[in-house]
Amino acid sequence: MTSAAPSAPVEIELKLATDADGLAALSDAPELDGQSSVRRLDSTYFDTRDRRLTARGITLRVRKIGRRYVQTIKTAGKGSAGGLSTRSEWEWPVDGPKPDLSVIDDHSVIGLIGLVRPQELQAVFGTRVRRATRTLEFGGARIEVALDDGEVVAGRRRQPLHEVELELLAGDVDPLYELALALNRRHTLSIDPRSKAARGEALANGSAPQPKFQSSIDLPDDVTVDDGLALILGNCLTHWTENLPAVREGSDPEGIHQARVALRRLRSALQLFRPVIGAAEIEPLKHRLRALGNAMGPARDADVFIDEMLGPVATAMPQETSLAVLKQAAEAWRREGYAEARMALDGPQATEMALSMGHWIALRGWRQQPYSPTVEWLDRPMVDLADQLLQRRLRAVLKRGRGFANLPADARHEVRIAMKKLRYAVDFCAPLYPSPATKLFFKHLKRLQSLLGHLQDQAMTEAALGHLEGGGADAKLQRAVGLVAGWHAHAMVDLSTRTNAEWAAFKSAKPFWHV
Amino acid sequence: MLTILVANRKGGCGKTTIATHLAAAFANGGLHTALADTDRQRSAIGWLKRRPKHDAKIDGHDWTKSIGKPPKRCDRLVIDAPAAMRTSRVEDLIRAADIVIVPVLPSTFDEAATARFLKRIDALKPIRKEKTGVAIVGNRMRPRTRAGARLESFLANQGHFVAARLRESAIYAELAADGRSLFDLTTKRAAALAEDWDPLIAAIERSR
Ligand SMILES: Nc1ncnc2c1ncn2[C@@H]1O[C@H](COP(=O)(O)OP(=O)(O)O)[C@@H](O)[C@H]1O
Ligand SMILES: [Mg+2]
Numbered sequence: 199m200t201s202a203a204p205s206a207p208v209e210i211e212l213k214l215a216t217d218a219d220g221l222a223a224l225s226d227a228p229e230l231d232g233q234s235s236v237r238r239l240d241s242t243y244f245d246t247r248d249r250r251l252t253a254r255g256i257t258l259r260v261r262k263i264g265r266r267y268v269q270t271i272k273t274a275g276k277g278s279a280g281g282l283s284t285r286s287e288w289e290w291p292v293d294g295p296k297p298d299l300s301v302i303d304d305h306s307v308i309g310l311i312g313l314v315r316p317q318e319l320q321a322v323f324g325t326r327v328r329r330a331t332r333t334l335e336f337g338g339a340r341i342e343v344a345l346d347d348g349e350v351v352a353g354r355r356r357q358p359l360h361e362v363e364l365e366l367l368a369g370d371v372d373p374l375y376e377l378a379l380a381l382n383r384r385h386t387l388s389i390d391p392r393s394k395a396a397r398g399e400a401l402a403n404g405s406a407p408q409p410k411f412q413s414s415i416d417l418p419d420d421v422t423v424d425d426g427l428a429l430i431l432g433n434c435l436t437h438w439t440e441n442l443p444a445v446r447e448g449s450d451p452e453g454i455h456q457a458r459v460a461l462r463r464l465r466s467a468l469q470l471f472r473p474v475i476g477a478a479e480i481e482p483l484k485h486r487l488r489a490l491g492n493a494m495g496p497a498r499d500a501d502v503f504i505d506e507m508l509g510p511v512a513t514a515m516p517q518e519t520s521l522a523v524l525k526q527a528a529e530a531w532r533r534e535g536y537a538e539a540r541m542a543l544d545g546p547q548a549t550e551m552a553l554s555m556g557h558w559i560a561l562r563g564w565r566q567q568p569y570s571p572t573v574e575w576l577d578r579p580m581v582d583l584a585d586q587l588l589q590r591r592l593r594a595v596l597k598r599g600r601g602f603a604n605l606p607a608d609a610r611h612e613v614r615i616a617m618k619k620l621r622y623a624v625d626f627c628a629p630l631y632p633s634p635a636t637k638l639f640f641k642h643l644k645r646l647q648s649l650l651g652h653l654q655d656q657a658m659t660e661a662a663l664g665h666l667e668g669g670g671a672d673a674k675l676q677r678a679v680g681l682v683a684g685w686h687a688h689a690m691v692d693l694s695t696r697t698n699a700e701w702a703a704f705k706s707a708k709p710f711w712h713v
Numbered sequence: 714m715l716t717i718l719v720a721n722r723k724g725g726c727g728k729t730t731i732a733t734h735l736a737a738a739f740a741n742g743g744l745h746t747a748l749a750d751t752d753r754q755r756s757a758i759g760w761l762k763r764r765p766k767h768d769a770k771i772d773g774h775d776w777t778k779s780i781g782k783p784p785k786r787c788d789r790l791v792i793d794a795p796a797a798m799r800t801s802r803v804e805d806l807i808r809a810a811d812i813v814i815v816p817v818l819p820s821t822f823d824e825a826a827t828a829r830f831l832k833r834i835d836a837l838k839p840i841r842k843e844k845t846g847v848a849i850v851g852n853r854m855r856p857r858t859r860a861g862a863r864l865e866s867f868l869a870n871q872g873h874f875v876a877a878r879l880r881e882s883a884i885y886a887e888l889a890a891d892g893r894s895l896f897d898l899t900t901k902r903a904a905a906l907a908e909d910w911d912p913l914i915a916a917i918e919r920s921r
Contacts (some may be wrong), residue, residue: 308743309744313739314742
């Protein structure tokens with residue numbers, strides 16, 4: 199059981215990562231003109247041995263500032279969409295370098311922490327930072343800019359830390375994003391959703407950044423279209439930014455996959471809600487998303503090919519040496535793909551996309567369109583809009599799937615694409631319809647979609663094999679390509695009957711938005 | 714709110730001592746704490762009546778006639794269960810709890826009865842489904858005694874482990890008489906004994 203969320207001072211800041219050179223360039227940046235003051239900040243982060251504070255999303259730190267010690271408690275942020283984090287933060291002066299929970303006078307914080315006996319607290323990691331801060335007036339807001347240069351230290355492990363923090367002291371978030379976007383045009387910046395505490399915790403555990411799956415969208419059932427859009431798009435953007443560390447440093451291919459899924463979700467959400475958002479708002483955003491998605495395509499294709507296409511054939515025929523040759527070629531292809539994806543994600547476009555998207559969501563860009571009858575939708579209940587969107591997408595699937603059992607492959611592709619669109623609509627809107635009917639419909643949808651998905655894998659395999667075969671000079675490679683192609687062509691025959699049965703089951707599932 | 718039930722079929726194994734101590738530990742940590750007594754002997758309520766005014770505040774609830782509603786605005790609710798209780802009532806209490814604390818005395822403990830009790834609790838749905846945890850406390854332990862070692866191996870065979878070991882000390886009887894706990898004292902001796910409780914408190918807090 200958890201206590202109610204406390205009402206606490208909230209910190210709104212945009213955090214961007216850079217490197218030593220980037221930081222040096224930033225300290226001379228004309229945008230950041232102004233008196234800066236430099237301080238050394240040495241912080242130690244504490245937790246119980248069983249990491250109860252981390253488990254509750256609480257960080258506890260004691261920071262030495264000059265001769266003073268300040269104890270700070272922060273709660274987990276509400277997402278990191280577009281680099282923006284909003285967290286509750288409390289501070290108390292303490293007598294020494296050790297934390298002292300008895301000074302906490304705010305009962306909501308005590309309830310959050312629960313009972314922690316003083317001797318349970320131990321230092322887990324620390325940060326040593328040289329922080330140069332200045333306060334700017336920018337676009338009507340007061341913003342504190344902090345350039346952090348230092349390291350995270352956990353036992354014998356250390357990791358450099360170079361960050362820019364833009365904290366909103368007064369005014370709107372709008373100028374906060376404007377400033378970040380302006381800086382990103384001239385400097386090497388990237389989005390790192392992890393707090394210093396999260397990085398320290400990972401360093402202390404020696405764990406690489408993990409891929410993150412999408413979190414469920416908390417849509418209250420009476421949410422308006424306006425608020426619903428902000429929640430849905432924010433959820434997709436967070437899904438994207440949270441996977442960036444895993445793509446950059448992690449070794450799990452799931453990281454790239456999730457980042458790509460997140461991009462696709464973003465694009466699909468824009469597409470689904472296009473009638474209310476307005477085409478003019480959508481096009482520039484979609485363009486950016488597509489460019490990034492394309493850069494990640496080969497990495498993902500190579501992963502699927504090696505794990506799902508080549509894998510089963512190689513396992514079934516361990517003696518077949520030609521498959522090893524093909525595997526080698528595919529691995530080289532995968533390495534290239536990963537290099538391309540990482541480059542795109544480290545480049546300025548990726549940061550620009552996240553910041554512009556975050557900015558647009560924070561501003562509620564869909565509210566900026568000229569008046570039209572559709573704009574009135576924004577203040578109506580999301581569920582009314584969802585009813586219509588879901589119905590429209592279901593109709594498209596049923597229309598394309600007419601006479602399903604006898605449809606040729608290319609017509610089934612059309613069905614697959616319509617299904618995918620329906621799937622996204624259901625993904626985004628299902629939280630509005632919490633009922634067993636929703637779950638049941640979703641189950642049938644997913645089953646059918648996964649079977650139809652093999653169609654796509656098949657097409658991709660053909661393309662991948664063509665690519666890997668090259669000029670067809672290598673006889674071994676050619677043999678391997680033939681084996682893999684044959685294997686999966688045969689599997690498709692088998693799948694066809696199952697797909698027909700799933701189609702029938704899906705058609706008879708009751709649409710959950712019909713009450 | 715986190716609900717902690719202290720239960721065992723045997724009398725005198727330390728249920729009231731543990732329930733009152735836990736309540737005092739939470740209250741001293743600044744948490745809004747309630748102590749509910751379900752035992753007709755009302756020893757937890759008596760302890761609360763004797764409790765000095767200046768000690769950390771604990772809300773008392775008399776649940777001896779019937780199980781009351783969970784108090785409002787409460788962070789921790791500790792329930793002191795009686796020795797003999799109808800199965801259905803124990804089950805109701807366990808359903809309401811996040812964690813069940815079972816004190817066991819190594820010196821006098823009856824293997825067959827404890828095994829029966831643990832088996833019965835383990836079979837209850839919330840515990841089977843791991844919604845409710847079980848923490849066994851070895852009470853009145855004398856370090857490095859054969860009885861202690863026997864208790865541990867016996868519990869391991871039942872698929873349980875000892876979450877905490879509380880030493881035997883005459884101070885517990887004195888504290889009971891004063892309506893106080895180790896957590897209300899600032900002496901070195903009290904602090905040393907209070908350390909026995911840390912693993913139990915951590916186990917409870919983890920169950921949140
Ligand atoms: N660790 C301990 N060391 C010494 N005496 C203890 C200890 N725990 C409990 N006692 C004493 O044992 C007696 C029974 O304890 P009590 O908590 O009333 O048991 P229950 O509620 O299970 O009947 C009390 O006199 C209590 O002071
Ligand atoms: Mg008792």
